[in-house]
Amino acid sequence: MITTDVVDTIIFRALEALNAERDPEDQIAVSSATSLFGVDAALDSLEFVSLITDVEASLNLDHGLEISLADDRAMARPQSPYATVETLRDYILEIAEET
Amino acid sequence: MELHGQHVVLRPLRVDDAELTLGWRQSDRATLLNRGAASVADQAAWIASRPKTELNFVIQLRSGRPVGMLSLVNIDEVNGRAEPARFLIGDPDSVKGLPVALEALKLLYELVFDQLELHRVYGTVVADNRLMVKWHKSLGMKEEGRLRQHYFIAGRFHDGICIGMMEDEYRTVALPRMNALIGAAAAGTQIVSRSQGTS
Amino acid sequence: MRTAPKYQGMVVVVTGARKGLGRILADHFLDEGARVVGMSRGEASITHARYEHHAVDVGDDGAVRALFAKLARSHGTVEVVVNNAAVATSIHAMLMPASRAEEMVRTNFLGGFYVSREAAKLMRKGKFGRIINIGSMMATLEPIGASVYAATKAASMTLTAVLAKEFAGYGITVNTLALTALETDMLDQLPREKVDEVVAGLPIPRLATPDDIFNVVDFFASPQSSYITAQTVFLGGVHS
Numbered sequence: 001m002i003t004t005d006v007v008d009t010i011i012f013r014a015l016e017a018l019n020a021e022r023d024p025e026d027q028i029a030v031s032s033a034t035s036l037f038g039v040d041a042a043l044d045s046l047e048f049v050s051l052i053t054d055v056e057a058s059l060n061l062d063h064g065l066e067i068s069l070a071d072d073r074a075m076a077r078p079q080s081p082y083a084t085v086e087t088l089r090d091y092i093l094e095i096a097e098e099t
Numbered sequence: 100m101e102l103h104g105q106h107v108v109l110r111p112l113r114v115d116d117a118e119l120t121l122g123w124r125q126s127d128r129a130t131l132l133n134r135g136a137a138s139v140a141d142q143a144a145w146i147a148s149r150p151k152t153e154l155n156f157v158i159q160l161r162s163g164r165p166v167g168m169l170s171l172v173n174i175d176e177v178n179g180r181a182e183p184a185r186f187l188i189g190d191p192d193s194v195k196g197l198p199v200a201l202e203a204l205k206l207l208y209e210l211v212f213d214q215l216e217l218h219r220v221y222g223t224v225v226a227d228n229r230l231m232v233k234w235h236k237s238l239g240m241k242e243e244g245r246l247r248q249h250y251f252i253a254g255r256f257h258d259g260i261c262i263g264m265m266e267d268e269y270r271t272v273a274l275p276r277m278n279a280l281i282g283a284a285a286a287g288t289q290i291v292s293r294s295q296g297t298s
Numbered sequence: 299m300r301t302a303p304k305y306q307g308m309v310v311v312v313t314g315a316r317k318g319l320g321r322i323l324a325d326h327f328l329d330e331g332a333r334v335v336g337m338s339r340g341e342a343s344i345t346h347a348r349y350e351h352h353a354v355d356v357g358d359d360g361a362v363r364a365l366f367a368k369l370a371r372s373h374g375t376v377e378v379v380v381n382n383a384a385v386a387t388s389i390h391a392m393l394m395p396a397s398r399a400e401e402m403v404r405t406n407f408l409g410g411f412y413v414s415r416e417a418a419k420l421m422r423k424g425k426f427g428r429i430i431n432i433g434s435m436m437a438t439l440e441p442i443g444a445s446v447y448a449a450t451k452a453a454s455m456t457l458t459a460v461l462a463k464e465f466a467g468y469g470i471t472v473n474t475l476a477l478t479a480l481e482t483d484m485l486d487q488l489p490r491e492k493v494d495e496v497v498a499g500l501p502i503p504r505l506a507t508p509d510d511i512f513n514v515v516d517f518f519a520s521p522q523s524s525y526i527t528a529q530t531v532f533l534g535g536v537h538s
Contacts (some may be wrong), residue, residue, distance in 0.1 A: 080283055080285075
């Protein structure tokens with residue numbers, strides 16, 4: 001059963017990977033409150049897709065969870081699951097529970 | 100021809116877009132693209148000389164604000180293939196929170212597979228552009244090969260990664276994923292905080 | 299269910315943004331994803347990553363031109379402009395000094411004109427623009443004490459009508475939202491009994507709320523409202 005801490009770590013690692021591609025003065029804050037998508041987001045479109053992809057890959061390869069973070073279910077939510085690290089983490093935990 | 104999405108419109112690139120698009124290409128974000136024209140006149144001449152095997156678009160928001168560009172080149176109806184290229188978001192501040200890049204690419208794929216009824220899209224991405232490579236792979240493209248020392252950019256040679264996607268891969272992998280990301284991303288995000296002064 | 303922010307990707311200019319209705323509108327646009335450019339004679343009262351403030355007197359033609367030249371370089375264009383800056387002095391005509399009269403003409407009437415003119419020059423390139431003038435019920439009610447103030451607001455309405463025609467070919471709409479009163483600083487400048495009297499005579503006899511105002515402003519500003527121009531909406535109805 002995957003825990004909150006584990007999911008947080010996965011997402012944080014994906015953010016750190018993005019930071020490795022950025023200039024030192026232009027780093028994304030690595031925290032639960034970091035905005036992933038939206039008008040004040042820290043990530044651009046390319047980085048956002050990269051993060052989703054990395055997180056999915058890690059959940060699959062390291063934890064055997066074959067879940068898609070970009071499917072009809074994500075679309076049907078009234079609030080975007082991608083708003084922040086925290087909302088993404090909660091969304092992942094929700095899906096993982098049912099797998 | 101114009102391609103209309105929910106968030107963006109792709110409209111034909113015009114000669115009078117020369118100054119705007121040249122500025123985008125010359126800015127920092129485009130360092131991994133080939134440097135092309137050096138002046139507005141050169142850029143205008145380049146735009147005017149585009150062959151019939153290409154479709155070049157400016158990406159606009161619904162308000163008409165131009166934010167980027169995208170092309171479909173080497174359109175080959177005999178062999179059923181075409182190459183998405185010159186994909187650039189020139190005004191990143193205006194696209195925050197909007198799934199602009201995703202929808203622009205989706206509109207282009209719809210053109211290729213639904214309107215032109217081609218079989219395959221392909222392209223070459225600079226290997227060092229890791230985010231772009233990952234982007235395309237996560238949206239249906241498969242890595243098909245590597246062209247060694249294929250580009251000369253910023254003082255040295257870079258490999259090119261060959262990528263490609265067939266129609267069935269587009270319909271089963273790329274399209275559902277793009278729709279989900281566009282749909283979920285465009286849903287309401289939380290209210291941003293602001294300083295609470297007295298009014 | 300919360301809908302996607304309405305003004306994402308847009309630049310919205312608000313005059314008189316430091317306090318009162320202008321401040322409320324600026325906050326609303328920021329909440330809805332806009333990049334907001336605030337203008338007022340004083341310093342900013344908002345701190346936000348997407349807010350920039352310019353201490354500019356809208357009645358100063360040169361300053362307004364300079365600001366929009368700057369905005370053209372930094373933002374390319376603007377999508378929405380709200381002409382809200384206004385000053386009000388309620389005083390019988392025989393006691394009205396020239397300085398007060400001139401200030402109202404400059405700020406309320408000419409200021410709206412200068413800002414609209416400069417904004418239109420940017421907006422026409424993208425063939426999209428939304429100019430929204432904040433008008434006042436005083437223009438039609440013409441209460442005693444508001445001779446010059448009401449005249450400037452009435453002049454703005456005629457300005458709206460002509461600009462709507464001149465700018466239509468560029469995809470720019472020009473509309474007016476007419477208010478009686480909102481609980482803001484401006485209200486404190488006018489005699490309360492007068493305002494109460496006016497409100498009591500409205501078909502819907504209450505003060506406007508911020509949501510009432512956002513409702514109309516968002517409607518005028520929407521990309522879907524491209525066929526709405528030269529209109530005045532009187533919040534609460536037209537006074538009988």
